[in-house]
Amino acid sequence: MNAAVIVAAGRGARMGLERNKVLYPLCGEPVIVRTARAFSESGLFDGGIVAVTGACDLDEMKRMLEEAGLAVRAVVEGGADRQESVYRGILACDPAADIIAIHDGARPLVTRGVIERTIESAKAHGSGVASVPLKDTVKRVDASGCVVETPRRDDLRAVQTPQTFDAALIRKAHERFRAGGADGQRATDDAMLAEWMGHTVHLTDGDVENIKLTTPEDMLLAGQVLIRRGEAKKEETTMRIGHGYDVHRLVEGRRLILCGVEIPHTVGLLGHSDADVAYHALMDALLGAAAMGDIGRHFPDNDMQYKDADSGKLLDHVVALLREKGYVVGNVDVTIIAQKPKLKDYIEAMRENIAAHLRIDLDCVNVKATTTEKLGFEGECLGISAHAVACIERA
Numbered sequence: 001m002n003a004a005v006i007v008a009a010g011r012g013a014r015m016g017l018e019r020n021k022v023l024y025p026l027c028g029e030p031v032i033v034r035t036a037r038a039f040s041e042s043g044l045f046d047g048g049i050v051a052v053t054g055a056c057d058l059d060e061m062k063r064m065l066e067e068a069g070l071a072v073r074a075v076v077e078g079g080a081d082r083q084e085s086v087y088r089g090i091l092a093c094d095p096a097a098d099i100i101a102i103h104d105g106a107r108p109l110v111t112r113g114v115i116e117r118t119i120e121s122a123k124a125h126g127s128g129v130a131s132v133p134l135k136d137t138v139k140r141v142d143a144s145g146c147v148v149e150t151p152r153r154d155d156l157r158a159v160q161t162p163q164t165f166d167a168a169l170i171r172k173a174h175e176r177f178r179a180g181g182a183d184g185q186r187a188t189d190d191a192m193l194a195e196w197m198g199h200t201v202h203l204t205d206g207d208v209e210n211i212k213l214t215t216p217e218d219m220l221l222a223g224q225v226l227i228r229r230g231e232a233k234k235e236e237t238t239m240r241i242g243h244g245y246d247v248h249r250l251v252e253g254r255r256l257i258l259c260g261v262e263i264p265h266t267v268g269l270l271g272h273s274d275a276d277v278a279y280h281a282l283m284d285a286l287l288g289a290a291a292m293g294d295i296g297r298h299f300p301d302n303d304m305q306y307k308d309a310d311s312g313k314l315l316d317h318v319v320a321l322l323r324e325k326g327y328v329v330g331n332v333d334v335t336i337i338a339q340k341p342k343l344k345d346y347i348e349a350m351r352e353n354i355a356a357h358l359r360i361d362l363d364c365v366n367v368k369a370t371t372t373e374k375l376g377f378e379g380e381c382l383g384i385s386a387h388a389v390a391c392i393e394r395a
């Protein structure tokens with residue numbers, strides 16, 4: 001009897017997300033649903049599928065799997081680290097299972113062939129771990145980053161999941177590890193635990209497309225793979241555009257902050273938050289592109305929690321909202337209209353700030369400043385305004 005443990009207890013830190021990355025949509029469907037479906041539809045798991053996730057995501061994941069019509073044996077709460085989460089998943093498996101496949105929830109592109117090869121190997125040898133040859137040459141380095149040696153590429157493999165094992169073997173490996181059998185070493189995958197037991201781990205052919213979704217670019221790549229496989233429709237227009245505009249009054253006794261850069265000046269911008277007029281225009285452009293209203297709706301200016309708020313933090317929140325809707329930012333262009341002070345020397349720092357918050361290349365961010373030839377409120381130094389346009393794409 002074959003059982004599967006799908007581990008999805010991690011946060012989306014490297015993805016720039018505020019919650020578990022497997023709950024986000026990939027071509028209109030949550031990543032975890034796509035991963036669980038690959039296992040369910042393979043027809044290889046008569047012992048059922050156990051999903052493991054963080055306590056705060058349990059209910060949402062259960063609901064998503066249910067709505068997708070995917071019957072799983074259990075959705076259980078993960079532990080402090082990956083090993084603890086996997087162990088809890090193993091405990092929730094059917095005790096009668098003699099084969100257990102362990103898989104990353106963030107690898108939705110796994111195919112039946114990849115899964116089946118690991119199972120066959122586990123039946124024959126006790127283990128079957130999906131792997132691919134390396135494309136890049138690998139260097140071992142010392143603490144200062146200098147090359148110590150270059151291992152022969154032919155002797156190296158990049159290891160993926162599923163990692164499938166004889167159930168008794170992997171249970172014992174986890175229990176031994178928990179009992180301190182690894183001398184404090186940290187395991188980055190389950191095969192290591194089996195290795196530490198003295199088991200010779202067998203590798204099977206994985207798939208270069210069986211990528212772990214780690215960065216926003218991985219989402220775009222995965223989308224392309226799904227379209228090619230016919231598992232997602234190519235949208236006619238994947239690009240959306242939004243515009244934002246904002247004005248703040250210049251007054252004495254306030255700081256002047258534009259795109260997160262504090263600029264020395266005799267006056268500053270008045271507002272409920274830090275009054276970063278350029279970030280406000282940018283946020284409105286991003287929200288506009290996603291048809292999600294404006295910042296007034298998301299961060300009301302009568303709400304005390306936004307009093308003197310760092311607009312960079314609000315911008316992070318807007319980016320997370322977009323990601324939740326399945327969008328990534330393509331490029332942005334911000335224009336600041338101010339008679340004084342001269343902004344030329346601060347433009348690069350502004351671009352860098354924006355690129356960091358949006359997690360896009362510097363090359364995709366433009367900031368420019370202009371005066372109004374002393375015309376209008378900007379020209380009379382009564383206030384500063386900003387326009388922004390943003391292009392977003394479906395991940």
Ligand code: MG
Pocket residue numbers: 246247248271275276277280
């Ligand atoms: Mg504003």
